[in-house]
Amino acid sequence: MKKTHDNVSCAGKLLRRTFYNRDPREVSRDLLGKVLVRRAGRRILAARIVEVEAYLGTDDPAAHSASGRTLRNAVLFGPPGLAYVYFIYGNHYCLNVSCLPDGVAGGVLFRAVEPISGIQSMARARGINLKVRNGNPDQKSLRNLTSGPGKLAQAFGVTRERDNGKDLASLTSDLFIMADDCESPEIQLTSRIGIRKAVDLPLRYIVPGNPFLSVATVRPAKFQ
DNA sequence: TTATAGATTGCCT
DNA sequence: GGCAATCTATAAT
Incomplete structure (x- = not known):
């Protein structure tokens, strides 16, 4: 079913602050299919969002904001x-976007995207030599x-030093998110990945079947 | 093809 | 001092 959300502007529009001023679950759902953009000088990196996770704030034991505001997690608040x-x-940086009004914690973790443009730059940033088959990069x-x-x-050159606290709802920023069409992709809910607490909450949003989903698609059947 | 361990830094208790 | 919203190489099947 194709559906538009009336609070989202379509056709190549920047997502405004009101888009993020909602429950992280709604923001997560609506972020799927949107386009993450990095402007690096003359180069543009762009990729479609296919997997995210919602983190709910002080009531969510798995969220960084669970035990209150600290220097590290201040942006979430x-x-x-x-x-x-x-x-x-x-070893790794992870990119999130803060949700809900100033003073209320919440966020969405970007877990997987599908490259659209700037693929060579992404490969260089990843230290990966793209194998080529029939003139196209190997899948x-x-x-x-x-x-x-x-x-x-x-791939997007995201670091804490460079990007933490950056405004993603501003076109003057070199990192932002756009909606490039009015169609919402198919959406599936699963449990979140790589956490120890609140593992059963269905707060991971994916575009089912997309080849760029992260490797760990199912939580191992371990329990104690 | 799947499972496991090691890397390696900064934040919080 | 312990551990974390991960990735990769290497081992084992």
Whole structure:
């Protein structure tokens, strides 16, 4: 079913702050199919959002904001539409966008995107040599560019120093999100990935069947 | 093809 | 001091 959401402007429009000033679950749902854009000098990096996770704020044990505001997570408590970037496992950055009004915590984690343009730049940033088949990049190496939160952050050159607190709802920013059509993609809800708490909550939003989804699509059947 | 361990930094207790 | 919203290489099947 194709449907438009009346609070989203279509046809190549920047997502405004009101878009993010909602429950992270609604923002997550509506972010699927939108386009993440990085302006790097004359170059444009663009990729379609195919996988996100909602983090609900102080009531969500798995959220960074669960135990209150700290220096690290302050952006999650700030105004909506700002980039929250954190460093994880000594190796990776992850990109989020803050939701809900100033003073109320909440956010959405970007987990996987599908490259649209700037593919060579993304490959360079990832340190990946794109294999070419019949003149086109090999599907497997293409997929490896952005099929995970750490991967997409690296492909887009996202770091905490550079991007944390950046306004994604401003065209003057070099990092923002656009809607390039009025059709909403098919959406599926699953449990979140890589967390220890609140693992059963269905807060991961994916475009089912998209080849760029992160590798871990199902939580292992481990429990205690 | 799937499972597991190691890397490596900064934030919070 | 412990651990984390991950990725990759390597081992095992």
